[in-house]
Amino acid sequence: MALELTKIQDLMDAAKSGDRRSLSQLLTAIQSGEKIPETTSDPWTLGVTGPPGVGKSTLIGKLVERWKSSGERVAILAIDPSSPITGGSLLADRIRMGGHASGKDVFLRSIPSGKDVAGISPFIGEMCSILSECGWSRIIIETVGAGQSEISIIAFADRILLIDGPDRGDIIQAEKAGLMEISDIIAVNKSDLPGAEAAAREIALSLSLVEGDERKVHLVSAIEGHGIDELIQEIESCNLNSGSKILRMKQRLLSSWNSLLTEHHEIDTLLDELCDGSITVSDAIRHMAITLEFGDE
Numbered sequence: 520m521a522l523e524l525t526k527i528q529d530l531m532d533a534a535k536s537g538d539r540r541s542l543s544q545l546l547t548a549i550q551s552g553e554k555i556p557e558t559t560s561d562p563w564t565l566g567v568t569g570p571p572g573v574g575k576s577t578l579i580g581k582l583v584e585r586w587k588s589s590g591e592r593v594a595i596l597a598i599d600p601s602s603p604i605t606g607g608s609l610l611a612d613r614i615r616m617g618g619h620a621s622g623k624d625v626f627l628r629s630i631p632s633g634k635d636v637a638g639i640s641p642f643i644g645e646m647c648s649i650l651s652e653c654g655w656s657r658i659i660i661e662t663v664g665a666g667q668s669e670i671s672i673i674a675f676a677d678r679i680l681l682i683d684g685p686d687r688g689d690i691i692q693a694e695k696a697g698l699m700e701i702s703d704i705i706a707v708n709k710s711d712l713p714g715a716e717a718a719a720r721e722i723a724l725s726l727s728l729v730e731g732d733e734r735k736v737h738l739v740s741a742i743e744g745h746g747i748d749e750l751i752q753e754i755e756s757c758n759l760n761s762g763s764k765i766l767r768m769k770q771r772l773l774s775s776w777n778s779l780l781t782e783h784h785e786i787d788t789l790l791d792e793l794c795d796g797s798i799t800v801s802d803a804i805r806h807m808a809i810t811l812e813f814g815d816e
């Protein structure tokens with residue numbers, strides 16, 4: 520059910536003065552497609568992605584610890600494709616992030632996506648804006664980098680950290696998913712395990728083959744806390760206008776465009792007509808482009 524505008528405004532006011540319940544309700548409203556008034560805030564966002572189990576949440580726990588101690592307020596949006604329901608995954612994420620993922624300066628939201636990971640992406644930008652408006656100065660988006668749809672989410676972050684593991688399979692998976700290209704910062708985690716150094720060397724070698732690619736590979740251990748300071752320094756000084764910006768913008772445009780098309784009021788009719796052969800795909804696209812609704816614009 521749609522929330523009234525005054526109710527949304529009340530939630531915004533309460534969330535801004537620190538009420539977490541109101542903030543959660545606002546995020547839920549955004550996720551269910553409610554239109555929230557635009558904000559003027561400029562969110563600080565970091566996407567953290569990488570193959571399953573490489574230590575993303577553990578490493579985020581370390582980043583949160585450092586940022587908390589320097590006075591930042593950290594919000595984490597953990598996109599969880601394995602969980603179809605809210606709640607269950609939250610506890611697991613908190614545990615993985617360690618004791619730092621709690622307290623008044625941390626806000627953790629698990630977003631269960633089930634199979635429809637790409638369906639989440641249109642809302643991520645808006646969620647980040649609201650979080651920033653409510654005083655969260657560091658916003659982290661964690662996705663399991665397993666496929667194209669996760670890229671559409673992570674592209675809403677202004678800087679992207681790719682975490683790899685010591686296994687060759689992890690690196691191949693990250694490359695296949697196109698994560699290498701879109702990432703600004705690359706780290707190999709689990710440096711306490713054999714194989715991590717070789718993995719970092721291998722990635723550095725493949726980057727060195729691309730002219731103009733100056734990214735270096737950080738070797739870190741989230742468990743032992745090694746390499747975290749250097750990694751944070753690079754995250755903080757990341758050039759937001761690097762080569763990956765155009766890829767991010769392209770992804771943002773594509774996901775917003777996709778959601779406009781899939782929410783088109785005549786989509787079902789057009790699909791039926793495509794099925795019975797009375798129109799072609801080009802006809803459908805032309806029709807949708809002409810009749811798209813762009814709100815007030």
Ligand SMILES: Nc1nc2c(ncn2[C@@H]2O[C@H](COP(=O)(O)OP(=O)(O)OP(=O)(O)O)[C@@H](O)[C@H]2O)c(=O)[nH]1
Nearest residue numbers: 570571572573574575576577615663709740741742
């Ligand atoms: N040896 C070692 N193990 C680590 C390190 N970081 C994380 N782990 C372990 O790796 C496992 C997975 O860690 P998570 O932080 O849950 O990894 P993740 O990438 O967030 O996992 P998903 O969200 O399920 O994709 C856990 O058992 C961690 O304890 C590390 O630096 N060294």
Ligand SMILES: [Mg+2]
Nearest residue numbers: 575576615661
């Ligand atoms: Mg995780």
